[in-house]
Amino acid sequence: MTTISGTAPGPVTARLPQPRGGLSAAVLEALAGPPGLLPPVPDAVPADADPYGDDLQLALHVCYELHYRGFAGVSDAWEWDPGLLRLRAGLERVFLAALRRDTATGTDSDTDVAAALEPLLVEPAEGGGVSDFLLREGEWWQMREYFVHRSIYHLKEADPHAWVIPRLDGQAKASLVAVEYDEFGGGRGERVHAQLFADLLADAGLDPSYLHYLDDVPAPILATVNLMSLCGLHRSLRGALVGHFAAAEISTAPSARKMARALERMGAGPRCVLFFTEHIEADAVHEQVMRRDVIGDLLAREPELAADVVFGIRATELLEGRLGDHLLGAWRRGTTSLRRPPAP
Numbered sequence: 001m002t003t004i005s006g007t008a009p010g011p012v013t014a015r016l017p018q019p020r021g022g023l024s025a026a027v028l029e030a031l032a033g034p035p036g037l038l039p040p041v042p043d044a045v046p047a048d049a050d051p052y053g054d055d056l057q058l059a060l061h062v063c064y065e066l067h068y069r070g071f072a073g074v075s076d077a078w079e080w081d082p083g084l085l086r087l088r089a090g091l092e093r094v095f096l097a098a099l100r101r102d103t104a105t106g107t108d109s110d111t112d113v114a115a116a117l118e119p120l121l122v123e124p125a126e127g128g129g130v131s132d133f134l135l136r137e138g139e140w141w142q143m144r145e146y147f148v149h150r151s152i153y154h155l156k157e158a159d160p161h162a163w164v165i166p167r168l169d170g171q172a173k174a175s176l177v178a179v180e181y182d183e184f185g186g187g188r189g190e191r192v193h194a195q196l197f198a199d200l201l202a203d204a205g206l207d208p209s210y211l212h213y214l215d216d217v218p219a220p221i222l223a224t225v226n227l228m229s230l231c232g233l234h235r236s237l238r239g240a241l242v243g244h245f246a247a248a249e250i251s252t253a254p255s256a257r258k259m260a261r262a263l264e265r266m267g268a269g270p271r272c273v274l275f276f277t278e279h280i281e282a283d284a285v286h287e288q289v290m291r292r293d294v295i296g297d298l299l300a301r302e303p304e305l306a307a308d309v310v311f312g313i314r315a316t317e318l319l320e321g322r323l324g325d326h327l328l329g330a331w332r333r334g335t336t337s338l339r340r341p342p343a344p
Helices: 022-031 054-065 076-080 082-103 113-121 130-136 140-154 170-183 193-203 219-233 235-266 270-301 303-332
Strands: none
Touching: 022 054, 022 082, 054 082, 054 219, 076 082, 082 219, 082 303, 113 235, 113 270, 113 303, 130 140, 130 235, 130 303, 140 193, 140 219, 140 235, 140 303, 170 235, 170 270, 193 270, 219 235, 219 303, 235 270, 235 303, 270 303
């Protein structure tokens, strides 16, 4: 079989992480060698594998990362290796089946997009979420841990959503590109949101390198990023990715306001605060665009995607809820929420 070789654009600095079980060990062991050595593995993922556990989520995240920037020392040809793709498909089946099981109600609400969005449009009372905790009683070490968790996504912010662009048409495409244009800095490299988050990490005394903290974060944050990659890489899930993107944009502005206030209370540096103030006004506009112009036009063209849009919204809420429970559970016990806390 002929493989296509090449080099990734720009320097690749992320290193392969350490395995967390048999599935991730198999993936990582394969990637450490030349492509084409992975045997056929159609049944390699046990049906009883924990869909939200460290082992499966890390294995899936590593597979997906080959479609982003890759890893140092790993051949680019692994991206489309048939054996690895079969293994990834098995991981995806387990993850997607769990998400569908845990978000479906079996009622008409499973296709009611307006009803799914409605709770997100009402800012929740202060008291229950991670941003509320950090605003009221959070300490600087907890804020830094939060940054570490979010670095897994924010250093590639908006990249997963770009995959849906060629799968849309008309106003939905034009409006989603307009949102992405803002996410990518409006034509200014220093304003790209991923760069703003790298600046935030540096201002907080953390390492801004891409995926530097991959070994340190647990499964709940990996799952939130894997959801985006899963929906982005599959055309059949384009409606779910639009639902996810809308849910994220709607919920960001209220949370960003609280985070900015929390950081000001803690005396954080200006670049820490800037990342969140940048999102307050922009995402308030984005939520209108996503609801009316992107979802509205998409469903006018393809009304059969309503259930997928609802699924994307609910899956986002489910995984963010699991992440919030993990963070708050650890912090209220006075323990780290990470597998390994960052240096002071």
